[in-house]
Amino acid sequence: MSDHIAAIDAIAAKYDNDPTRLLDMLLAVQEQERYVSDAATRLLAQKLGLSWGDIQQTVSFYHLLSQEPRGKYTVYLNNGPVSIMQGYEGVATAFSEAVGCSFGSVTADGRIGLFTTADMGMGDQEVAALINNVVFTNLTPEKARILVKAMQKGVPAQDMVTDNTEYGKYGDGNNSLPSIHSMVCNNLIKPGPVCFGPYQAGAALRKCVAQSPEQVLAEVKASKLRGRGGAGFPTGMKWELCAKAEGPERCVVANADEGEPGTFKDRVLLTERAQLLFEGMAVCAYAIKATTGALYLRGEYAYLKDYLEQVLEQMRSDNLLGKDIAGKPGFDFLISGCSWVLAPMSAARNQLLESAEGRRGEPRNRPPFPAQSGFHTMPTVIDNVETLAATVQIIDKGATWFRSLGTEESTGTKVLSISGDCDRPGVYEVEFGITLGELLTLAGARDPQAAQVGGPSGRCLNAAARDTAISFEDCPSAGAILIIGAQHDLLTIIDNFMAFFTEESCGSCVPCRTGTWMLRNTLRRIMHGQGTREDLTSMRQLSAVMQKTTKCGLGHTAANPILNTLDNFPHLYDALIPEQTDIRSFDLEAAVQASNLTVGRASVAKEEQV
Incomplete structure (x- = not known):
């Protein structure tokens, strides 16, 4: 003891x-x-x-923390939509049979525990799993059996990934560095001029210190940069609000918790352009006169933590962070390491702050907004990784250059994570204004019936939407585009999205806590041939209530998969609803049996019933 x-x-x-x-x-x-x-x-x-x-x-709030032993080897297998499309069932069966226990349990000897997780940020290389925080990608049933044999022999999880073994080999780029040593691949298919363009470390900071903070802020505003996390709020305006807020200290937080299924662009930015991100945080700090910074890193990217700490240390040595940055007396900005978190959808700004301060990732009441009172009550700018990276290039190359890219209202480029039924899944940096059809061609889409743009909370578009532009004016995207081929049952994918929302709801408000379950149960009833026309109407009505009354972004958008498919794929629902039925079928005997099972009551035989 x-x-x-x-x-x-x-x-x-x-x-x-x-x-x-x-x-x-x-x-x-x-x-x-x-x-x-x-x-x-x-x-x-x-x-x-x-x-x-x-x-x-x-x-109890975070799904990667457990109050019960989860085995010497804890396996988390991704059961998100892309994983299901790429062979999840076969891999899960292979793990379960080889280990000798079902998912959600641990072997009798306590050696191996099998569990699922909603997303790992590996949509371009599914099926993927975490074993003791080590990432394994492109899994097949045979690879699963090989990994189980290694665990049964006691091979440490990290030793299963070396330069070239039967378990896997190092990925490309910085993934092979000693501080990472991961089998993850970048799959950077199309680099662009902003986030993956030419970059000279420190150039933007040296230009910053030659100007006033107000001039730097004005340049960011002139670029018309909008937040890349999905909401599209003008970045310069956010910085200005924070700069004007009362308080002795200000803070910059980089949100690297891309938690929606299908998103993985920040993973590549963190791996290959970490210094660009940290320099962007310093640019923001100079503009708003902040002294403190923090990186909020999702738990599934913990394998990058040592590498990111090394980048921070090198930047401090190069006088690009710390005291008197770039030789400017009084320009002090310290990024206090990498706090990594666990809840995929806790990255809405207010939930992020609660989680970053060591609490449950539940939404705060607003106002005050983070720019007024954020991290530890300091006025705080919270920006997406891609947004902060773009500001470095804006200061270095100028707002006019940045505005020459993209469209009038959507300036610059967008980094997209494209996955699913395509020949070239990966990361694409493209100018805003590119059409969905052009993206499908770039990625080598195979017979697409639908494209989910912006993750589960985004829009599900059909083949008629090929001319839709990726832009804030037309169809914005936080970064994910999932291509769903005609061979897949689209409503099964939608059911997976709804399962994600029911699991990730923090439960603090009733419309989200119960509404997500009600929508999912109604969808499943329809999928089982027991739905009615009334169900279609009730789902729309419930969705409207959720959009108006929930506390945070998750609740506001949780009904989108249902609403989008009702609008764009009505034939899928029509085919499942029997004709001439307005009364929902009800199986009294099945309902009684379910009730008895729930309360532990024995069923009474019909002949004994009074």
């Missing part, structure tokens, strides 16, 4: 006994013990001055 106490004390001390670093501590505990025990929870509560309930509610 004394060793256990000492281990928990050491973990807390590593993070200065700071309650706002609770998530980092919990992750360290789980990595060490393979779960977060009640004893560890109570020790941390005493050490940090928190209640047991404070820590318990945080542990």
Whole structure:
């Protein structure tokens, strides 16, 4: 017991006994013990001055944290839509048969646990899995069996990925660096002039310090850059609001939690253009006079953490971060390492702040907005990785150059993650204004019946939408485009999206907590041939209520997969609803059996019923 106490004390001390670093501590505990025990929870509560309930509610919120042992080897297999399209069922069966237990359980000897996760940011190389935070991609049933044999032999997960083994080999670019050593591939199919164009480290910062903060801010505003995370809010306006907010200190937070299924562009930016991102944070810091920065990194990208820390250290050595940056007295900006998180959809700005401060990723009430009171109550700019990277090129090459790319209202380029039924899945940096049809041709789409633009919360478009432009004026996208071929049942993909939303709802507001389940259950009833025309109407009505009354972006957009397919693919629903039926079929006996099972009551034989 004394060793256990000492281990928990050491973990807390590593993070200065700071309650706002609770998530980092919990992750360290789980990595060490393979779960977060009640004893560890109570020790941390005493050490940090928190209640047991404070820590318990945080542990229970994040899907990669567990209060029960999850095995010496914890396997998380992605069951998102692209994974399903690429052979998830066969890989899952191979894992389960080779391990000897079903998903959601651990072997009797405690060696291997099998679990699923909604997305890993690996949509271009599915089927993918995490084993003790090590990423494995392009899995097949045979590869799954090979990995199980390695785990049964006791091979450490990281040792299963080397320069060239039967388990896998290093990926391209920086993925092969000693600080990463990952089998992940970049799949950068089409580099563009902004995020993946020519870049001279420090050039933008040197131009910044030769100007006033107000001039830098004016240049960003003149570029007409809009946020690349999906909402499209003018970046210069956001920075200006933060710069004018009252407060002794300001903060810059880079949101690297691209959690919606099908999105993986930030993974490549973090791998190949990390310095561009961090320099963008410093540009923002100069413009708004911030002194503190933080990177909010999704848990599935933890394999990049050591590499990102090395990039930060090198930039401090090169006087591009730290004190008197680029030789400018008083320009001090410190990015305090990489806090990594666990909940795929917690990256809406207010949820992000709650999570970054060590709590459940639930939405804050607004106002105040982050620009007024954000990270640790400081006025805070929260920008997407791609947005911050673009600001470096704007300062270096000028707003006029940036506006020459894209369209009048959507200036610059957009980095897209394209996956699904296509010959060339990967990352594409294209100018805004490119049409969906042009993108499908670039990616080598195979007989597409639909394209999901912007992830599950975006738009599901049919073949008639090939001339739709990717732009804020026409069809915006946070970055994901999923191509769904004619061979797939589209409503099965939509059901997967709805399962994602039901799982990721934080539960803090009723319309989202119950509405997502009601929509999914109604969809499934229709898919099973038990739906009515009334169901189609009720789904639209419920969707309207959710859009108007939920607290955050997830709830506002959770009904989009249903609404989009009702509008653009009505024939799929028509084919499943029996003609001349306005009364929903009801199986009384099945309902009674389900009720008995739920409450643990024995069924009564018909002859015994009174």
